[in-house]
Amino acid sequence: MVTSTAFPPLRAQDQTLDPDANALGELRRSDDVVEAPAELWRRMEEDGYLYLPGYLDREEVFAARRDVMTRLANEGLVAPDTDPMDGVPGPAGSHRVLDDVARASGLLRRLLYSGAMVRLYERLFGEEVRHFDFTWLRGIRPGRGTAPHGDSVFMNRGTPNLLTAWVPLGDVDLRLGGLMLLERSNQLEEFRRGYHTRDVDAYCENDEEAAELATTGRWGWNGVVSPDPVQLRADLGLRWVTGEYRAGDVVTFPMYTLHASLDNTSDRVRLSCDLRYQRASEPVDARWVGASPTAHGAASKRGLIC
Numbered sequence: 001m002v003t004s005t006a007f008p009p010l011r012a013q014d015q016t017l018d019p020d021a022n023a024l025g026e027l028r029r030s031d032d033v034v035e036a037p038a039e040l041w042r043r044m045e046e047d048g049y050l051y052l053p054g055y056l057d058r059e060e061v062f063a064a065r066r067d068v069m070t071r072l073a074n075e076g077l078v079a080p081d082t083d084p085m086d087g088v089p090g091p092a093g094s095h096r097v098l099d100d101v102a103r104a105s106g107l108l109r110r111l112l113y114s115g116a117m118v119r120l121y122e123r124l125f126g127e128e129v130r131h132f133d134f135t136w137l138r139g140i141r142p143g144r145g146t147a148p149h150g151d152s153v154f155m156n157r158g159t160p161n162l163l164t165a166w167v168p169l170g171d172v173d174l175r176l177g178g179l180m181l182l183e184r185s186n187q188l189e190e191f192r193r194g195y196h197t198r199d200v201d202a203y204c205e206n207d208e209e210a211a212e213l214a215t216t217g218r219w220g221w222n223g224v225v226s227p228d229p230v231q232l233r234a235d236l237g238l239r240w241v242t243g244e245y246r247a248g249d250v251v252t253f254p255m256y257t258l259h260a261s262l263d264n265t266s267d268r269v270r271l272s273c274d275l276r277y278q279r280a281s282e283p284v285d286a287r288w289v290g291a292s293p294t295a296h297g298a299a300s301k302r303g304l305i306c
């Protein structure tokens, strides 16, 4: 076995990732071609993602981090009597997505939705762009990271040409645990025809739980492609790719790339956000736009005859 020497043992969903060089690798950087959209698209299609280290201004990222962490300290998600920049976990154990905090932070909104970020997506799409108004701001406490999934199943009611940006709000080392992607999984045709056509907010009208699924925010299915990142990778014969991220890095990928995150094996909160850009001229998934997006709430549920 040729072991990937770049990494110590890495954990995801409480499992140790296979360290074989055919199973685990480092992200390919594309900061060298960031001004060249044709080459960016070629790599995005080939690898399933673009990794742009140092794309954003580090000081602007840290300013947004301080603002957000201070707000999290007020909520008890970060320990109140510590330097909020350290991200020491507080007494509130919630894992909720912090869209309301993102909305309240002008510094974060400016970082994500103006300047260099907008320029990146205008360059990629070659025309005017828009973003979802919902921001998946995450304060991941020590423990499991995010389970493997594609973004399609959460946001496939608009254009298929949707891009996610994953932005670490601070340096995210391998213990804090950042994004991992299944390289080339965007190319899996059988997933396009199956998994990626599903919708976490759809339910079968003849399901015995239909009334509950229609009227509450409860999900019939959580969108996870597999709870087991080791088996999933082995079944597909692809590689997980990941790395140590620094404030200023951006990873962007289509909604067909399967991804997850490493477990947080540190004693700190990992702060990051994921957000979405698309062409302004293309249809948008109504769940994620407006002053109060309906998100996965009752108003977003769709009954199907199945």
Ligand SMILES: O=C(O)CCC(=O)C(=O)O
Pocket (backbone or CB within 6 Å): 138, 140, 145, 146, 151, 164, 165, 166, 178, 179, 259, 260, 261, 272, 273, 274, 275
């Ligand atoms: O940051 C994470 O843990 C998950 C990120 C993610 O799922 C995404 O960017 O779509």
